[in-house]
Amino acid sequence: xxxxxxxxxxxxxxxxxxxxxxxxxxxxxxxxxxxxxxxxxxxxxxxxxxxxxxxxxxxxxxxxxxxxxxxxxxxxxxxxxxxxxxxxxxxxxxxxxxxxxxxxxxxxxxxxxxxxxxxxxxxxxxxxxxxxxxxxxxxxxxxxxxxxxxxxxxxxxxxxxxxxxxxxxxxxxxxxxxxxxxxxxxxxxxxxxxxxxxxxxxxxxxxxxxxxxxxxxxxxxxxxxxxxxxxxxxxxxxxxxxxxxxxxxxxxxxxxxxxxxxxxxxxxxxxxxxxxxxxxxxxxxxxxxxxxxxxxxxxxxxxxxxxxxxxxxxxxxxxxxxxxxxxxxxxxxxxxxxxxxxxxxxxxxxxxxxxxxxxxxxxxxxxxxxxxxxxxxxxxxxxxxxxxxxxxxxxxxxxxxxxxxxxxxxxxxxxxxxxxxxxxxxxxxxxxxx
Ligand SMILES: *Cc1c(COP(=O)(O)O)cnc(C)c1O
Numbered sequence: 001x002x003x004x005x006x007x008x009x010x011x012x013x014x015x016x017x018x019x020x021x022x023x024x025x026x027x028x029x030x031x032x033x034x035x036x037x038x039x040x041x042x043x044x045x046x047x048x049x050x051x052x053x054x055x056x057x058x059x060x061x062x063x064x065x066x067x068x069x070x071x072x073x074x075x076x077x078x079x080x081x082x083x084x085x086x087x088x089x090x091x092x093x094x095x096x097x098x099x100x101x102x103x104x105x106x107x108x109x110x111x112x113x114x115x116x117x118x119x120x121x122x123x124x125x126x127x128x129x130x131x132x133x134x135x136x137x138x139x140x141x142x143x144x145x146x147x148x149x150x151x152x153x154x155x156x157x158x159x160x161x162x163x164x165x166x167x168x169x170x171x172x173x174x175x176x177x178x179x180x181x182x183x184x185x186x187x188x189x190x191x192x193x194x195x196x197x198x199x200x201x202x203x204x205x206x207x208x209x210x211x212x213x214x215x216x217x218x219x220x221x222x223x224x225x226x227x228x229x230x231x232x233x234x235x236x237x238x239x240x241x242x243x244x245x246x247x248x249x250x251x252x253x254x255x256x257x258x259x260x261x262x263x264x265x266x267x268x269x270x271x272x273x274x275x276x277x278x279x280x281x282x283x284x285x286x287x288x289x290x291x292x293x294x295x296x297x298x299x300x301x302x303x304x305x306x307x308x309x310x311x312x313x314x315x316x317x318x319x320x321x322x323x324x325x326x327x328x329x330x331x332x333x334x335x336x337x338x339x340x341x342x343x344x345x346x347x348x349x350x351x352x353x354x355x356x357x358x359x360x361x362x363x364x365x366x367x368x369x370x371x372x373x374x375x376x377x378x379x380x381x382x383x384x385x386x387x388x389x390x391x392x393x394x395x396x397x398x399x400x401x402x403x404x405x406x407x408x409x410x411x412x413x414x415x416x417x418x419x420x421x422x423x424x425x426x427x428x429x430x431x432x433x434x
């Protein structure tokens with residue numbers, strides 16, 4: 001299978017190239033040339049398959065023979081070595097908890113799969129790779145955890161000084177080894193601009209193999225489709241239309257759900273739930289798409305004004321607004337509504353969501369009221385409530401102590417280098433040590 005660029009100004013490439021490169025040469029995002037329908041036998045066996053097995057079967061249908069079967073199986077089982085349970089809220093509402101991985105956010109799934117796949121491609125040719133990633137919080141920690149100790153790879157995580165939560169900072173800075181944490185005196189946008197400059201630097205690119213680990217990489221997108229099948233397998237009820245509500249920022253998670261549907265998963269509709277960064281809900285209502293600067297909210301991992309996977313979504317809909325509206329219902333919610341949702345779920349269902357999951361729940365409620373009150377709805381819980389200042393106190397009141405994954409890093413020593421917002425110093429650091 002080949003992968004083409006959404007810009008269509010460069011040639012389709014092999015998986016290896018798409019994964020190690022990240023972004024296509026024309027600035028587009030890679031998409032699979034065709035999306036395979038899974039065979040009847042897969043659906044017959046789905047209710048009895050483990051998460052690892054589902055991942056392997058879905059990945060195999062995409063990746064074909066790009067990787068030996070045994071290797072692919074290992075990568076999938078290793079990526080998915082934690083639970084993704086479907087938890088009942090009431091008769092026709094459930095939540096899929098994607099936060100039981102090492103950094104307690106759904107980004108673990110994509111980051112772990114991508115790092116292992118890259119590691120395999122490098123070991124084949126005995127190459128080394130430098131991964132550069134800018135983060136406002138969750139991405140940096142998931143990428144650091146995913147790549148820690150992967151041979152042949154050095155990771156540089158750029159985070160803005162005093163702008164990530166103390167817990168998130170610990171999750172970025174306490175690895176050591178091949179993970180280099182760089183504190184930048186600037187904003188997230190400055191970090192991203194520096195990373196982009198490095199990735200496009202001619203001199204660095206002739207000396208090293210460089211790539212980005214941001215959500216544009218096709219190797220982060222594909223594995224995020226696995227858990228939609230796993231959710232349907234756990235529900236195992238086809239009498240009502242199935243609807244997923246996805247808390248969205250860059251729309252990678254939602255695009256992966258759309259891939260699962262194209263592979264044959266019987267999903268009636270997806271709810272795209274955003275915070276006040278609402279360019280996609282505005283598109284849904286008006287057919288006009290206007291990226292804007294992002295606004296800060298309490299569901300900060302979704303503070304995106306120009307979603308990077310928009311181009312992928314529109315490819316899947318043939319750039320047709322009517323098609324988009326048929327398969328997606330989009331809505332946005334304020335911080336005030338999100339806070340009320342957290343308390344509503346806690347008081348009425350004894351369930352404490354994180355702010356992102358709360359936005360997704362609001363999406364299901366609006367959908368049930370306005371579109372179809374007979375649906376079976378599943379909202380995605382993308383991070384653990386103990387990770388956010390908004391929900392941490394409520395969690396501590398309920399449980400008394402942090403979950404193990406977060407407790408483990410509390411007393412670890414932070415190691416990072418501070419840099420001014422100055423490209424020449426970053427470049428010098430990237431070239432050190434060889
Ligand atoms: C990244 C993130 C999101 C948004 O996911 P996208 O794929 O960018 O739409 C939602 N919730 C959490 C907790 C995240 O870290």
